[in-house]
Amino acid sequence: MDLKDLYRDVILDHNKRPRNFGRLEPPAFSARGHNPLCGDQLTVYAVMDGDVVSDVRFDGSGCAISVASASMMTEAVKGRTRAEAEHLYAAIHDLLTRADAPSPPELGKLAALGGVREFPARVKCASLCWHTLQAALQGAAVPVTTE
Amino acid sequence: MSAAAPLAPPLDVERLRADFPILRQKVNGRPLVYLDNGASSQRPLAVIDAERNYAETMHANVHRGVHTLSQRATDAFEAARERVRHFINARSVREVVFTKGTTESINLVAHSFLRPRVQPGDEVLISWLEHHANIVPWQMACEATGAVLKVTPIDRRGELDLDAFQSLLSDRTRLVAMTHVSNALGTVLPVRQIVALAHARGVPVLLDGAQAVPHFALDMQALDCDFYAFSGHKLYGPDGIGVLYGRERLLDAMPPWQGGGDMILSVSFSGTTYNQLPFKFEAGTPHMSGAVGLAAAIDYVDAVGLERIAAWERTLLEYATERLTAIEGLTIIGTARDKASLVSFVLDGVHPHDIGTILDQAGVAIRTGHHCAMPAIEFFGVPATARASFAFYNTRDEVDRLVAAVTAARDMFR
Structure with a gap:
């Protein structure tokens, strides 16, 4: 294991300068996610235009992996349909947890999260924002937690 | 070894x-x-060997059998209790209750000491420095009884505000529960002053000693607190074993908190007579190898x-x-x-x-x-x-x- 596999340049960059950072007021959907182990707290906001995620933002605080993952997620899902976002979520889940997972081309930049797989204690950091986005899109009222 | x-x-x-x-x-x-x-601290060979020796040569259930192994196990378990008593300078082994750890020790006091004694509006006084194990049991007890949890503030150094503590002590305070050493910041609290101030108002004091036992010599009689809780696994001993020290007079007046074997003298369907201290608070088969390992850890620490x-x-x-x-x-x-x-x-x-x-x-x-x-x-x-x-x-x-x-x-x- 090499730390550079985990903290790739693209991850360090998104941690330092998170994209789409900030809040969106209702009627945007939102949900809060919490990782009690490390104290990461994220809120993900999404605006739907019909079936398309027309805007998505996040705020909160967390480790580099959770912030970078959320930042890259917002770039990846903006402009996609709900079904496409769900499909990306499934692909990311595989990437983070399955050693033999293919890295489909639609992942794009998100493939940089592949190194997280070698650090099992950090998988929840990378997946928190995706769980939270899903909750937001489902209009869930209860905060999600990785525990 | x-x-x-x-x-x-x-x-x-x-x-x-x-x-x-x-x-x-x-x-x-x-x-x-x-x-x-x-x-959690690591274990020396002396502790590992003591647990192994117990398992290889003396394991049986304690306080039950007339056979030789049961007697050996009982002797080892009760010798461990005496070793703990000596280590913390309690007056009697009746004041040394074995538990799973600090958390269980505190829950025991919340359940058997605090709950039967409080009325709505009574207060429990803790500090801003507490581990969740010295917050949540009191919150649960307060929720069940209508008592109120009061919190002593700290300053930017992470030190307890003793003046605030003094003014928060009231006629309604039924218990002070404070950590001896903060696990998050390392602050050592002025426990002697805390005990003296609380006792001056007639308020009993529980100290969470989980972070203190590996660092200082303890003397329950000098400290004069009413309850003291700690764990074996932070003292170079096994996990799953801990201690509740309690002043005998208080423990004696408390109802048991769990029912089962070992905590009774006789059982019939018309009623049950509880065992004497400390067994009244040790329902079920205890962690015998853990107690033996804890005694070995204390021997080790004392030798160092x-x-x-x-x-x-x-x-x-x-x-x-x-x-x-x-x-x-x-x-x-x-x-x-x-x-x-x-x-x-x-x-x-x-x-x-x-x-x-x-x-x-x-x-x-x-x-x-x-x-x-x-x-x-x-x-x-x-x-x-x-x-x-x-x-x-x-x-x-x-x-x-x-x-x-x-x-x-x-x-x-x-």
Whole structure:
């Protein structure tokens, strides 16, 4: 294991300068996610235009992996349909947890999260924002937690 | 293996390290530097051997059989209780209750002491520094009874505000429950003053000693607290065993909190007579090998010498504080004048969780997060800290390895 596999340049960059950072007021959907182990707290906001995620933002605080993952997620899902976002979520889940997972081309930049797989204690950091986005899109009222 | 032979001061740390097999390994290709002793300390061979010897030569159920092994197990278990009594200078073994650990000890007091005694509006007084184990049991008891939880504030150093404590003590205060040493910040609380002030108002005091027992010699009679809770696994002993010290007069008046075997004298369907102290609070088969291992840990610690342990840990704390402070962008959280040997810190631009991973890759084990003391951490406006907690088997070289790894983490995130 090499730390550079985990903290790739693209991850360090998104941690330092998170994209789409900030809040969106209702009627945007939102949900809060919490990782009690490390104290990461994220809120993900999404605006739907019909079936398309027309805007998505996040705020909160967390480790580099959770912030970078959320930042890259917002770039990846903006402009996609709900079904496409769900499909990306499934692909990311595989990437983070399955050693033999293919890295489909639609992942794009998100493939940089592949190194997280070698650090099992950090998988929840990378997946928190995706769980939270899903909750937001489902209009869930209860905060999600990785525990 | 027997307990470590007495050494002339100062500690021969290298020789003592040889007593701890787990320290001899590499983690991620580097010799392990174990600095998470505040979460759980490691066990010397003397403890491992004592538990094994118990299992190989004397295990049976205690307080039950007439056969030889049961007698041996009972003798070993009760000898362990006497060893604990002597270690903390309790008046009697009737004041030494074996539990699963500090958390269970506190829950026992919340359930059997506090709940039957409080009316709506009565108060329990804790501090901002508490571990969740010394918050949540009281919250639950308050919720069930209508009592109110009061919290003594701290200052920016992480020291208890004694004046505020004094003014929060009221005619409604039924119990003071405070930590002896803060697990998140290292603050040593002025427990003698706390006990004296509370007793002057007729209020009993429980102390959470989980973080104190590995560092100081304890004397229940001198301390004069009413309850004291601690765990074996932070005292170089086994996990799953802990102690509740309680003043006999109070324990005697408390109802049992769990029912079962061992805590009764006789049972019939018309009623049950409870056993005497301390068995009244030990329903079911206890953790016998754990108690034997805890006694071995106490023998070991006594042989090394708590005063010399404290002196070496003070040296490590001063050295680590000085070297970490010199790292640009690093802030130490918790700067009490009287501190146990741990350093909680944050680093500009690097989340504690990332520090933890980077240090682990360098073979350095620390704790990151809120340390089960969320109010204490949030008081300082941070969501989490990194915490290095030192034991007597740690060295200055290991502090250097910590500092090098933290510096590397900072550089990686520049």
